[in-house]
Amino acid sequence: MxxxxxxxxxxxxxxxxxxxxxxxxxxxxxxxxxxxxxxxxxxxxxxxxxxxxxxxxxxxxxxxxxxxxxxxxxxxxxxxxxxxxxxxxxxxxxxxxxxxxxxxxxxxxxxxxxxxxxxxxxxxxxxxxxxxxxxxxxxxxxxxxxxxxxxxxxxxxxxxxxxxxxxxxxxxxxxxxxxxEPGDFIPEINTPHAIDIDNPGGYGTLTxxxxxxxxxxxxxxxxxxxxxxxxxxxxxxxxxxGRKYGMYEEYMTGDADVLVISMGTLAKETEVAVDNLRKEGIKAGSVGIRWFRPFPDLKDVVEGREVVIIDRDYSFGYGGILANEVRSKTGCSPFSVIAGLGGQEVTYDDIAGFVKMRAANEEHWFGVDE
Amino acid sequence: MYEIRLHSRGGQGGVTAAKLLAQAAFLDGKYATATPLYGAERRGAPVVSFIRIDDEPIRIYSQIRKPDLVIILDPSIMHTVDVMQGLKPEGKVLINSPRPVEMGGHRVYNADLTGVALSLDLVIAGNPILNTPLLGAVAKVGLVSRESVRKAISGTFKDERNAQAALKAYEELSL
Structure with a gap:
């Protein structure tokens, strides 16, 4: 419906x-x-x-x-x-x-x-x-x-x-x-280790x-x-x-020179930024991370491209969490943008701006750094 | 894409109005989104809602910077909020007011929404209900169909005076 x-x-x-x-x-x-x-x-x-x-x-x-x-x-x-x-x-x-x-x-x-x-x-x-x-x-x-x-x-x-x-x-x-109507798309639950009163056992015992x-x-x-x-x-x-999903969502990545990787609503806003950047002649693409655990294999999509990663989070003493997960799994050298913390407004124009100011292995706090 | 910014005060029904408007556009077969901008939620505080209507799926989550239409449910809000900010040169204004108002040369629709609500005794806790009359006025401006407004309202409210208020506001608004 x-x-x-x-x-x-x-x-x-x-x-x-x-x-x-x-x-x-x-x-x-x-x-x-x-x-x-x-x-x-x-x-x-x-x-x-x-x-x-x-x-x-x-x-x-x-x-x-x-x-x-x-x-x-x-x-x-x-x-x-x-x-x-x-x-x-x-x-x-x-x-x-x-x-x-x-x-x-x-x-x-x-x-x-x-x-x-x-x-x-x-x-x-x-x-x-x-x-x-x-x-x-x-x-x-x-x-x-x-x-x-x-x-x-x-x-x-x-x-x-x-x-x-x-x-x-x-x-x-x-x-x-x-x-x-999910029907049998979701089968009956069958937990093999469910509590069975006829076969009592220990749960969470000293191990x-x-x-x-x-x-x-x-x-x-x-x-x-x-x-x-x-x-x-x-x-x-x-x-x-009829609706197709993957571990991550690609938008205009095929011929992209630069990828923007993000999660959540920022990934959709980024698609608009990609459209606008392409009108200016910048071949951008978007990767929206759908599954963070298990973490997807991004090696092929990142290979040979510049990468901008937007984190709406931070690991103090280390860096943007998504940026560093992608970096460690693929070996890429992303431009790490910290943006949107505390609901900070991030527009498609802002995202296009991140792409234009990209610098490998640099970190940028949007609205805080000059 | 058609972009609307709606200014109201907490408790006036602006957030519900935005949802109803998106619903009416949806019933017209369009894509629509409605987003409330929350600050500290309290009665009487200025509240902003954004409504986008398009023929394509809408991928933008950020705020509307250059609206095509500004709706003002409470004119007193103009003392503290710059309601005209970013309004496109050809942008329009729909204001809840019994009298004609001049708004920087823009096309202004005057709709006496408070008058409509009071005439039907559509009042909750002393506050006239403005969102359902607003839907009628927006239909008259031509952004959504009258039939979709009727459906959106009847699907949300049991009290029939809401649909009557929309119809009355529709009929009263002169273009």
Whole structure:
């Protein structure tokens, strides 16, 4: 069905269509509408789920962990301080191999108090073992949230998935989007290690280092195998519903001399910058990173090109997180632009400006550096 | 692409108006986006919303710098906000006012939205509801169809006075 609504509404609608059995969530700006709308779907009977209102984000993830351990489908949503507050439970959910799906509205962390879009919240949870996707449109928020359940629950993955959308910029924008009838696109959940009261066992028991080591290695195995599972899910989605997604999104990259790599809504804004740069004779292209964990193989697309990377985040004492991930995986020498922190306005003209001022291996803080 | 900047005050329904306007354009078969610009959210504070309408998918998330149309729901906002900033030379203004207003030589549509709301007793917590009458005025200007406005309003509000208010504002606005 073709609808119009916000990014938050699209996430909640995808949750309705994916039919989780438990939703446990705590409201926080700018994702509160996800919590409200999923609650409405449960209240109206459109989603047959148990809705557990909790007292904190730590508890919302704990409730999802408990529910998922029994082998049922679970969902929660959060943002910023809520996400980092549940940090302990993020590690726990991934290490317990529980396929929980969560939407995160990317928002800056305080102080100083700022609730604008920033990727620092989810990127600081980079090493928890969660898969992470960043979406660029309301349609993609719906589609990826739906796909997240299938990917997380795949027997070769069994890891939680975080769908990230830029706070306000995407959570609050109204755009059209099309819902689907998932049918058997998302198979019945079948968690092999679900609690079985007829066969009692220990969960999270004391584990000697040699076993612990194997468990950790298997998380990495699941993360690596997830690439094929993601690609299969996205290809099947395209076949059934007509919308095609990849690990990353390329725009005008074929003959490009310079690539702009970014995530979230900036990736769409960059496409407009690319169009304008090409009118001026600068052969630019855009790569929007959709899946950040597992990190995509960008070697071929980056090869032989100048690269500008926009980070809406920063690793203090090191640099732009995306820039350094791409640099270490591909060996490129990017012009690293730090822009959009705290919801800072970044226009397509600004992005075109970054391309024009590019200098390999330099770092530029937009609006701060001269 | 047609770009609209809407100025209102927190609690006046400007953000909902922007969503309804995008919805009406969508029902007309266009691509549309509506974005509220949030500062500290509180009643009475100036609020800005952006609406884009196009025949192609819209990829821009940044603010509208050079609007084709500026909508002013509360004229008193002009004391503190430069509502005309960036308005294209041929850009137009739609203002909630019972009297004709001069706005730097631009084409100005005067719509007495407050008068329409009060005449139908469309008031919540002492505030006249301005967003549904606004939709009628925007339809009269020709940006969206009257039928799509009716559908967008009836899909959002149960109180039939909202659709009546849109129709009344449509009929009252002289072009």
């Amino acid at each position: 073709l609808m119009i609504g916000t990014g938050n509404k699209a996430v909640a609608t995808a949750v309705r269509d994916a039919k989780p059995t438990v939703v446990a969530a705590y409201p926080i700006t700018p994702q509160t509408e996800v919590v409200e709308e999923t609650a409405n779907y449960v209240a109206s009977g459109e989603l047959d789920a148990r809705y557990i209102p909790v007292e904190s984000e730590h508890s919302s993830m704990a409730a999802c962990i408990g529910a998922a351990a029994t082998g049922i489908r679970t969902f929660t949503a959060t943002s910023s301080h809520g996400l980092v507050y549940m940090c302990e439970m993020l590690h726990m959910s991934a290490a317990a191999r529980l396929p929980i799906v969560m939407a995160n509205a990317n928002r800056a962390l305080g102080p100083g108090w700022n609730i604008g879009a920033e990727h620092s919240d989810s990127l600081s949870m980079r090493d928890t073992g969660w898969l992470q996707a960043y979406v660029s449109t309301v349609q993609e928020a719906y589609d990826l949230t739906l796909m997240a359940f299938r990917i997380a629950e795949d027997e070769n993955v069994l890891l939680p998935v975080m769908i990230n959308l830029d706070g306000f910029l995407l959570t609050h924008i109204t755009q059209s989007f099309e819902t689907v 000697p280092s040699n076993e612990h080591f194997k468990f950790r290695r298997d998380i990495e195995r699941g993360m690596r195998d997830s690439v094929k599972v993601i690609e299969d899910a996205q290809n099947d989605f395209a076949k059934r519903f």
